[in-house]
Amino acid sequence: MHLLEVKNLAINFKTYGGEVKAVRDVSFHVDEGEVVAIVGESGSGKSVTAQSIMGLVPRPPGIIKGGSIIFKEQELLHMTRKEMRKIKGSKISMVFQDPMTSLNPTMRIGKQIEENLFSHKKMSKKQVKKKAIELLRQVDIPNPESRYEQYPHQFSGGMRQRAMIAIALACEPDLLIADEPTTALDVTIQAQVLELMRELQKETNTSIILITHDLGVVAEMAQSVAVMYGGMLVEKGTVNDIFHHSAHPYTRGLLKSIPNVESTEKKKLVPIKGSPPDLFSPPKGCPFAPRCKYAMDVCIDHMPPEFEIGNNHTARCWLNHTHAPGIDEFESRSEPL
Amino acid sequence: MSKTILEIENLTKYFSINKNETVKAVDDISFAINEGETLGLVGESGSGKTTLGKTIVGLNDLTAGEIIYKGKDVNKLSKEDKKRVNRELQIIFQDPQSSLNPRMRVEDIIAEGIDAHKLHTGQERQDRIYELLDLVGLSEDHVRRYPHEFSGGQRQRIGIARALAVNPKFIVADEPVSALDVSIQAQVINLMEQLKEKEGLTYLFIAHDLSVVKHISDRIGVMYLGKMMELADGNSLYEDPMHPYTQALLSAISIANPNADRRDRIVLKGDPPNPAQPPSGCRFRTRCKFAMDICAEKVPEWKEVRDNHWTACHLY
Numbered sequence: 001m002h003l004l005e006v007k008n009l010a011i012n013f014k015t016y017g018g019e020v021k022a023v024r025d026v027s028f029h030v031d032e033g034e035v036v037a038i039v040g041e042s043g044s045g046k047s048v049t050a051q052s053i054m055g056l057v058p059r060p061p062g063i064i065k066g067g068s069i070i071f072k073e074q075e076l077l078h079m080t081r082k083e084m085r086k087i088k089g090s091k092i093s094m095v096f097q098d099p100m101t102s103l104n105p106t107m108r109i110g111k112q113i114e115e116n117l118f119s120h121k122k123m124s125k126k127q128v129k130k131k132a133i134e135l136l137r138q139v140d141i142p143n144p145e146s147r148y149e150q151y152p153h154q155f156s157g158g159m160r161q162r163a164m165i166a167i168a169l170a171c172e173p174d175l176l177i178a179d180e181p182t183t184a185l186d187v188t189i190q191a192q193v194l195e196l197m198r199e200l201q202k203e204t205n206t207s208i209i210l211i212t213h214d215l216g217v218v219a220e221m222a223q224s225v226a227v228m229y230g231g232m233l234v235e236k237g238t239v240n241d242i243f244h245h246s247a248h249p250y251t252r253g254l255l256k257s258i259p260n261v262e263s264t265e266k267k268k269l270v271p272i273k274g275s276p277p278d279l280f281s282p283p284k285g286c287p288f289a290p291r292c293k294y295a296m297d298v299c300i301d302h303m304p305p306e307f308e309i310g311n312n313h314t315a316r317c318w319l320n321h322t323h324a325p326g327i328d329e330f331e332s333r334s335e336p337l
Numbered sequence: 338m339s340k341t342i343l344e345i346e347n348l349t350k351y352f353s354i355n356k357n358e359t360v361k362a363v364d365d366i367s368f369a370i371n372e373g374e375t376l377g378l379v380g381e382s383g384s385g386k387t388t389l390g391k392t393i394v395g396l397n398d399l400t401a402g403e404i405i406y407k408g409k410d411v412n413k414l415s416k417e418d419k420k421r422v423n424r425e426l427q428i429i430f431q432d433p434q435s436s437l438n439p440r441m442r443v444e445d446i447i448a449e450g451i452d453a454h455k456l457h458t459g460q461e462r463q464d465r466i467y468e469l470l471d472l473v474g475l476s477e478d479h480v481r482r483y484p485h486e487f488s489g490g491q492r493q494r495i496g497i498a499r500a501l502a503v504n505p506k507f508i509v510a511d512e513p514v515s516a517l518d519v520s521i522q523a524q525v526i527n528l529m530e531q532l533k534e535k536e537g538l539t540y541l542f543i544a545h546d547l548s549v550v551k552h553i554s555d556r557i558g559v560m561y562l563g564k565m566m567e568l569a570d571g572n573s574l575y576e577d578p579m580h581p582y583t584q585a586l587l588s589a590i591s592i593a594n595p596n597a598d599r600r601d602r603i604v605l606k607g608d609p610p611n612p613a614q615p616p617s618g619c620r621f622r623t624r625c626k627f628a629m630d631i632c633a634e635k636v637p638e639w640k641e642v643r644d645n646h647w648t649a650c651h652l653y
Contacts, residue, residue, distance in 0.1 A: 041518035041520060042518055142607075156608040186609075187381065188589045188604075188605045189381075190591070191591075191602065191604050192605070216548075216591025216592055218593070219591065219595040240595060243593070243594060244595075254520060255593065257520050257522065259526075259551065261547060261548040261551055261590055262594070264572050264576070268527065268530075269526055271522075271524040271526075272520035272523070275488050
């Protein structure tokens with residue numbers, strides 16, 4: 001049994017320009033103690049997917065078109081607000097990208113951590129304070145007793161993100177959703193926060209959904225990876241599958257377009273031509289087809305299904321069809337078709 | 338040995354934040370850039386890299402020091418020469434959204450420099466705009482559009498076309514790809530490399546993404562709290578970093594390879610200090626694991642420790 005299972009999720013947004021198909025037919029699962037990364041560029045639907053798990057998609061303008069999200073055998077999409085409130089913050093919690101805008105600027109840090117504890121646990125004021133200070137210590141904030149009394153503006157960016165993590169972990173959730181947790185931070189601070197998350201994950205065995213656009217962070221943190229493009233999940237598998245045996249041209253393109261720090265010789269970057277699809281009217285077939293150098297006729301007209309590549313490795317690309325020559329065959333040809 | 342195009346001597350830029358406090362954003366930095374070179378500049382937020390870039394192109398007045406462009410001190414030029422130098426030193430900004438005037442059409446944005454320097458008029462001006470659009474990979478139909486009609490990558494191309502319009506020799510690229518998605522990032526980086534060849538440009542490339550900087554730069558400078566910490570050839574800096582800060586910075590990179598060796602990672606403790614009250618002596622000493630007594634007392638000297646490998650650290 002999976003801890004979380006998302007099946008055929010589809011979410012639209014109503015706008016003046018029409019309906020945006022932000023998430024289309026997305027399925028994946030998270031096991032206990034697993035770190036799953038969702039990667040994708042801006043507008044690929046990764047944040048909306050994560051927000052829908054927390055019930056944070058504003059409705060309206062958001063419309064859940066279909067699918068299901070099953071967490072511990074409960075359907076999250078059909079829950080009332082009251083039921084959802086019991087799960088949010090205690091069973092599933094979230095860390096956001098920008099710690100400055102997601103913390104309350106007029107509330108002391110300690111109180112913000114306690115808020116979560118008060119709403120889910122039966123604890124006395126004294127116990128709660130003790131727990132809050134301990135949480136601050138756990139996330140490596142120096143002088144937690146005095147920091148407890150301070151406001152977010154007195155914290156640095158890295159410390160704010162640590163405080164966010166402390167709030168998220170206060171009730172020992174089963175699932176932590178981290179939406180670009182280190183994007184706003186400097187590299188050395190990013191390394192600190194990632195190390196902290198890794199340690200806490202090991203200690204508590206919390207499952208994590210890590211949303212990011214940084215493939216370096218993915219390689220470092222995740223066991224499984226889901227790659228999103230144009231609102232769809234185009235490939236998923238283990239980190240090894242994705243980084244070394246990818247079966248989707250988009251994933252391969254992404255990996256080739258980032259400079260490699262480890263090499264000493266200068267190779268030209270191979271960018272992906274064109275730009276991401278317009279989600280008001282996404283292409284009829286594969287969303288990546290207009291930019292794909294291997295695109296075939298079938299790709300333009302027909303949406304590829306999820307092809308099984310190996311154990312838990314699937315890719316939405318026609319190249320993996322039994323009648324197609326396969327992606328490696330294509331790659332080895334000097335001239336793309 | 339190629340010719341030096343730009344020399345920075347003891348460049349210093351302070352900002353006063355109130356009566357008693359000043360932020361030493363750029364503090365006594367000296368280096369030279371050769372013609373046709375790409376010098377990368379890395380550092381975390383608040384390290385002064387943007388201030389340095391802006392000061393070089395004249396967007397900030399400098400507090401002390403000299404900027405010597407083609408052998409002449411920029412601040413001692415006649416009005417006319419100064420105008421020419423301003424034309425030859427251009428800048429590309431980080432955020433293509435806020436650096437383009439939303440109420441101007443693309444053609445007028447690109448031609449702003451041409452008009453200001455009275456380079457072309459009439460048909461000639463129009464032809465030049467088309468030429469520039471073509472150069473950065475945009476089409477002629479785009480001239481009448483406004484910035485909001487473009488994607489982030491396209492907007493950055495417009496920013497590049499605007500900088501190129503006045504035939505610059507030297508371009509400060511201030512985080513030109515940081516706001517872009519990875520697949521688009523590669524497009525813009527390749528474009529910048531192409532243009533450098535074609536137009537014979539020299540770049541000062543500022544970024545916080547160490548992999549990008551390594552990819553594009555010949556030499557790389559590392560800044561921390563307004564000071565240059567290390568400056569060396571790209572490969573030599575990445576293979577054999579000398580300054581403890583550079584070592585930590587490089588080991589903090591998340592490498593996009595799940596099998597990469599991460600055991601010897603140096604994780605810095607704490608946050609960068611307040612730039613208004615930097616530590617005495619070496620500015621990095623509060624987070625440095627090699628810190629000695631002398632580090633608090635004396636500012637380490639900027640010296641060439643190895644061939645073309647400069648650093649400021651008491652260890653050497």
